[in-house]
Amino acid sequence: MLVRTTARDGIRRSTAAARGLRATAVALLAAAALASCTQGGPQDAAPATAAPSAAPADNTDDTDQAEPAASEAAEEPALSAEPAPEAVRDAFATLQATLGDTCTPGAGDCAYFLGRVTRELTELDEAMRADPKGPGHFKQPLADMKALFTKLGTDRSTPRLEKHFSAIVGTRDGINTWMQDHPDDYR
Structure with a gap:
């Protein structure tokens, strides 16, 4: 029984780590896409892509919050100062x-x-x-x-x-x- 419980805990930790990495990757991709759409040039894009921080791999609460935040950032349209022609x-x-x-x-x-x-x-x-x-x-x-x-x-x-x-x-x-x-x- 102890072996099975230990194995389950190891699987849970690796699943949480994978979720954390996936959330981080999604957040970075969303930030990069948003930066490329809204920034004027390549010099402005570097700080925007470095802003997201990696979520701790073993904290599932932060991971669950990172995915919706990243998807909300990606869905938010960029507003322009003047109307489109x-x-x-x-x-x-x-x-x-x-x-x-x-x-x-x-x-x-x-x-x-x-x-x-x-x-x-x-x-x-x-x-x-x-x-x-x-x-x-x-x-x-x-x-x-x-x-x-x-x-x-x-x-x-x-x-x-x-x-x-x-x-x-x-x-x-x-x-x-x-x-x-x-x-x-x-x-």
């Missing part, structure tokens, strides 16, 4: 997806459609204002959206949106026409 393209694509849709004001089928078009216009407005080309490049569509948003005000209820159905759909269609004349902004 494709933000306008993506926002325009979602607005374009509404081109084949419509509704009948007063019939009760407009709540989703008008809410969606208004939301897509709002997101396109934000993307155009944040685009590296600057709001001056998108002068006409931004002016059209500003006029619409002024007309709508803060009340975005279904009756209010249905009242301005023509203005909402007209703004969407006008922006689509403008964007078709500026393919470099969405391709």
Whole structure:
């Protein structure tokens, strides 16, 4: 019985050591990947890869905590200071997806459609204002959206949106026409 218990303890210790080494390797790989994605050059990457410390091989509590911490660090996206240039393209694509849709004001089928078009216009407005080309490049569509948003005000209820159905759909269609004349902004 003593031999079996001693053998089990040895297996447990070697399993814990392997888990500790695996956790350390995962932490180092995650740190290296994160450093290569977020650092400006090779001189900045060296301190970031040296930061993780090895977990003690015989302490399973630290090992269990190291694996989730390493996976959380690897999953965390790096935030950039300025928006990606494709933000306008993506926002325009979602607005374009509404081109084949419509509704009948007063019939009760407009709540989703008008809410969606208004939301897509709002997101396109934000993307155009944040685009590296600057709001001056998108002068006409931004002016059209500003006029619409002024007309709508803060009340975005279904009756209010249905009242301005023509203005909402007209703004969407006008922006689509403008964007078709500026393919470099969405391709």
